[in-house]
Amino acid sequence: MSASGFVPPPYPYDRLDELKSVAAAHEGGMVDLSVGTPCDPPPPEVVAALGGSGAERGYPPSIGSAAYREAAAAWVERRLGASVAPSQVGACIGTKELVAGMPHWLRLRDPSRDTVLYPEISYPTYEMGAVLGGCRAVPVAVDDDWRIDLSSISAEDAGRALCLWVNTPGNPAGGLDDLDAAAEWGRAHGVPVLSDECYAEFTWDGPARTVLRSGSEGVLAVHSLSKRSNLAGARAGFYAGDAELVHYLQELRKHAGFMLPGPVQAAAVVAFGDDAHVDVQRERYRRRLEWGAELIGRRYGIDVALPGGGFYLWIPAPGGDAWGFASRLAEDLGVLVSPGEFYGPAGASHVRLAVVQPDDRLELVTERAQRAM
Numbered sequence: 001m002s003a004s005g006f007v008p009p010p011y012p013y014d015r016l017d018e019l020k021s022v023a024a025a026h027e028g029g030m031v032d033l034s035v036g037t038p039c040d041p042p043p044p045e046v047v048a049a050l051g052g053s054g055a056e057r058g059y060p061p062s063i064g065s066a067a068y069r070e071a072a073a074a075w076v077e078r079r080l081g082a083s084v085a086p087s088q089v090g091a092c093i094g095t096k097e098l099v100a101g102m103p104h105w106l107r108l109r110d111p112s113r114d115t116v117l118y119p120e121i122s123y124p125t126y127e128m129g130a131v132l133g134g135c136r137a138v139p140v141a142v143d144d145d146w147r148i149d150l151s152s153i154s155a156e157d158a159g160r161a162l163c164l165w166v167n168t169p170g171n172p173a174g175g176l177d178d179l180d181a182a183a184e185w186g187r188a189h190g191v192p193v194l195s196d197e198c199y200a201e202f203t204w205d206g207p208a209r210t211v212l213r214s215g216s217e218g219v220l221a222v223h224s225l226s227k228r229s230n231l232a233g234a235r236a237g238f239y240a241g242d243a244e245l246v247h248y249l250q251e252l253r254k255h256a257g258f259m260l261p262g263p264v265q266a267a268a269v270v271a272f273g274d275d276a277h278v279d280v281q282r283e284r285y286r287r288r289l290e291w292g293a294e295l296i297g298r299r300y301g302i303d304v305a306l307p308g309g310g311f312y313l314w315i316p317a318p319g320g321d322a323w324g325f326a327s328r329l330a331e332d333l334g335v336l337v338s339p340g341e342f343y344g345p346a347g348a349s350h351v352r353l354a355v356v357q358p359d360d361r362l363e364l365v366t367e368r369a370q371r372a373m
Helices: 012-022 043-052 067-079 096-109 125-132 155-160 179-189 245-255 263-272 276-300 321-334 359-372
Strands: 089-093 115-119 136-140 161-167 193-196 221-222 236-241 312-316 350-354
Touching: 067 089, 067 221, 067 236, 067 263, 089 096, 089 245, 096 125, 096 161, 096 245, 115 125, 115 155, 125 136, 155 161, 155 221, 155 312, 161 179, 179 193, 179 321, 236 245, 236 263, 276 312, 276 359, 321 350
Parallel strands: 115 136, 115 161, 161 193, 193 221
Antiparallel strands: 089 236, 221 236, 312 350
16 A cells, blocks of 8 residues: 655665665775764763763653753853743753754744745754645745845745754855844744854854854744764754743643753753863864875865864765765765755755764774775
């Protein structure tokens, strides 16, 4: 029997299986720079807290423990320069589930609207969340610096919008949006602005940014410990901002059973309270970005710009053939990268390279490149 309803499309990274085989044929195996999976260790104190909290015995609070929300709010003030009350913070299980579920929940809140606005080159879950929620997914143009172009949003789309997603620093291209302008646009149009700020600690051009600096009315900031503290497997995140919207999400998520595990909440409190390990990680990623830009530039004659933030290189493919360049990197260097179409049709002429592998794996790529010269 064939399905008559929604058929999930292939997951983007599953489409790389053929290239994985090509890259893995190299001595030393494949060096996977396609997915932004942290490979460096989290702080030992955080790992210890995972196993020593005793919080596994009972159900954790869906909204996040008082300690969790207080730690998140303190981190926002300390590192991002914005003030938010712990009551305006809610826990989430990483942030991908929040991004994917938000259109459905917002449409329940306001059935008169049906449109999700998001950058045309961006994290694919913004679009997929709209699809899964039965909404219109409408991409918004980006400028030459990979920043969202608010002026390109039509009056019709603004009038139908459930939300506007912004992402700073941006995945995949590392652009830095004017978050104050985005908040102002949202308030003027009565549209919640959802600001994905998961790479904020890795902002290279100027200080880290948050939409909360312009006030909390009509906005949510979305954060995660996955990248900041190398805790992607723990799935610890939070949303913070508009008091009414946060309360709505907190109550809805209680009914749906979204609960961040208690041991993870305890470990996250430790992680939020420590900035030293993040400073070490920042230095690693900055050095690796410079390594990748220099290696690709020298080996293939491409001008690779360093991003405004994040740990991805957004590389123009020779001749605009992203899949061809991805194949060449797999064949030449045993490196797996992501073709830019994963992040929207407008990205089809680029590839994304994530500098997440440990230094010894990147040194292996350097050695391969030197042998191939």
